Amino acid sequence: MKARLPHGRAFVLSGVKFYVAFLFLCVVFLLAAGFAKFMAIWINWVCSLRIARKLVIADKGLNLLLIGAYPLALLYGLGWHGAQFLRGGGATSIEPLWWLPIGVGIFGLVALVHAAIRFRIYRPPACEVDVRSERLDLRTMKSWRERFVGAGGIMRRIALLPGNEQFTIEVSTKTYRLPGLPATWDGLAIVHLSDLHFYHSVAKDYFKLVCEQAAKLQPDIYIFSGDLLDDVRRLDWLPETLGQLHAPLGQYFVLGNHDWYLDPVATRSELARLGWTDLAPHFASIGSPADSSATPLILCGDETPWMGEHADLTSAPQDAFRILVSHTPDNLEWARRHQIDLMLSGHTHGGQVRLPLLGPIYSPSRYGCRYASGVFWRDPTLLYVSRGISGKEPLRYNCPPEVTKLVLRSTPSSGR
Numbered sequence: 001m002k003a004r005l006p007h008g009r010a011f012v013l014s015g016v017k018f019y020v021a022f023l024f025l026c027v028v029f030l031l032a033a034g035f036a037k038f039m040a041i042w043i044n045w046v047c048s049l050r051i052a053r054k055l056v057i058a059d060k061g062l063n064l065l066l067i068g069a070y071p072l073a074l075l076y077g078l079g080w081h082g083a084q085f086l087r088g089g090g091a092t093s094i095e096p097l098w099w100l101p102i103g104v105g106i107f108g109l110v111a112l113v114h115a116a117i118r119f120r121i122y123r124p125p126a127c128e129v130d131v132r133s134e135r136l137d138l139r140t141m142k143s144w145r146e147r148f149v150g151a152g153g154i155m156r157r158i159a160l161l162p163g164n165e166q167f168t169i170e171v172s173t174k175t176y177r178l179p180g181l182p183a184t185w186d187g188l189a190i191v192h193l194s195d196l197h198f199y200h201s202v203a204k205d206y207f208k209l210v211c212e213q214a215a216k217l218q219p220d221i222y223i224f225s226g227d228l229l230d231d232v233r234r235l236d237w238l239p240e241t242l243g244q245l246h247a248p249l250g251q252y253f254v255l256g257n258h259d260w261y262l263d264p265v266a267t268r269s270e271l272a273r274l275g276w277t278d279l280a281p282h283f284a285s286i287g288s289p290a291d292s293s294a295t296p297l298i299l300c301g302d303e304t305p306w307m308g309e310h311a312d313l314t315s316a317p318q319d320a321f322r323i324l325v326s327h328t329p330d331n332l333e334w335a336r337r338h339q340i341d342l343m344l345s346g347h348t349h350g351g352q353v354r355l356p357l358l359g360p361i362y363s364p365s366r367y368g369c370r371y372a373s374g375v376f377w378r379d380p381t382l383l384y385v386s387r388g389i390s391g392k393e394p395l396r397y398n399c400p401p402e403v404t405k406l407v408l409r410s411t412p413s414s415g416r
């Protein structure tokens, strides 16, 4: 095989030399994958901070540029050493400058393998005692493109990509047995919705259908954990969507970082007008309809780091079952310190794209992909992270949107 490497003339690759060249390209590929993972760790961390949207977008652009430039730089910079070796010039030492990007690539590769193993061995905690799910494939419905896909442009083309799961909704009922749940509240049912992201990429009818599915689940409480809008003009979709949901114990919400970017005051006001209670940054005490003397339920909200502060629970009853609605799962340690029994979050969208074997790569959390979605027991808190309903980019693979009803059961040892 004839080859031309940087700084060198064409020469013939044969036998062992061919395999050495192939090995070199494999190493470059692996280092490039590791570097991409390192960049993903960086952008995941940046997106977990209270940073202006323009800076986040600029950082994402820089990330993509560096991810593209890295393998080219390696091929150019290290190709000379490879060419020397293949010509029979023997191995030459690599300049110290190159060890930094190589080290970053190796670090990222180790992180990639570690995250992939963690993703593969993930199992829900033992307190998850029952899961019933069905998938609603909207693409089998008549005129689904006209009804559910948004207006033209690049977002519509993304939405219509083959195999895209944006229009395959997983509707689930999951049951958890929690030691802290008083017997009075046994069977409490919560429908958790997150990350609607009203935008022009997905049509209003899609969200109307999502809310119809949520209504069919007939919970005691509706919770929305933030990121309602990516276009403030879509606020008028609310009456026909979340505005249609009513539960015996109420509807509660917090807002997310995408709402913070736009107009959180108008969003709160419209949600409140439609009967939704704002939980951030305080708590609501809910009495049991079956027993007015029973310990109340405490529902609190958290929109940090983007808005407000953590809820002040000093006046909340110590023995009450505590539920925290936090847009980001990053507030998990605060929840644990404040004896939160159940924490409901979104924000990470499950990563939206989960690669075979590797799992999610992008998950805007300081924990990276660790809490991208799913349920996690971190004593004394059960954290549930929703994959959400949509996203600004309507792209999902191995990560369908979810509408989930959580049914909480007490245990015989529940003393409260």
Ligand SMILES: [Fe+2]
Binding pocket: 195, 197, 226, 227, 256, 258, 347, 348, 349, 388
């Ligand atoms: Fe979101």
